[in-house]
Amino acid sequence: MARAPSRKLRRMMKQMGLKMDTLNDIEEVILRGGDREIIIEQPLVTLLDMKGEHIYQITGGRVKERKPERRQIPEEDILLVAQQAGVSLEEARRALEEAEGDLAKAILMLKTG
Numbered sequence: 601m602a603r604a605p606s607r608k609l610r611r612m613m614k615q616m617g618l619k620m621d622t623l624n625d626i627e628e629v630i631l632r633g634g635d636r637e638i639i640i641e642q643p644l645v646t647l648l649d650m651k652g653e654h655i656y657q658i659t660g661g662r663v664k665e666r667k668p669e670r671r672q673i674p675e676e677d678i679l680l681v682a683q684q685a686g687v688s689l690e691e692a693r694r695a696l697e698e699a700e701g702d703l704a705k706a707i708l709m710l711k712t713g
Contacts, residue, residue, distance in 0.1 A: 603655055609676065616650070617650060617651045618648060618649070618650045619648070619649040620646060620647070620648050620649075621646070621647045621649075622644070622645070622647075623645040623647055624710075626643060626645045627641070627642065628637050628640065628641050628642075628643075629643050629645065629658050629661075632668070635667065635668075636665055636666070636667055636668070637665070637666050637667075637691070638663065638664075638665050639663070639664045639665070639666065640658060640661040640662070640663050641661050641662045641663075641664070642660070642661045642662065643658045643660055643661035644658070644659045644660045644661070645657070646654055646659075669706055671697070671700065671701055673693065673696045673697065673701055677701070677703060678692045678693050678696060678697060678703065679692075680703065681695060681703060681706050681707055681710070684707045685706075685707050685711055686708035687710050692706065692710070695707075695709050695710050
């Protein structure tokens with residue numbers, strides 16, 4: 601008897617164009633904010649697909665919160681970017697931080713921006 605409501609529910613979901621799958625291979629979910637990260641380990645993740653619109657439902661798991669580490673940018677990288685782009689050291693530092701340490705990307709951002 602317990603199967604009837606489940607079968608009826610699946611039939612109704614199909615009529616509405618709603619598909620539901622459990623993603624069993626997910627080990628960790630990371631939610632990144634401006635100044636923190638929330639890590640959910642061993643979550644139960646369900647994917648709801650409603651006519652091409654995807655909704656992820658995350659439940660369970662161990663939750664940890666951490667502050668992301670700021671990347672240390674070597675002074676020689678800052679100097680190189682400042683020289684190549686013809687900008688101040690502070691502008692070069694900001695560009696490198698935004699480019700996550702990528703020298704070429706930082707130079708391009710400064711020259712084209």
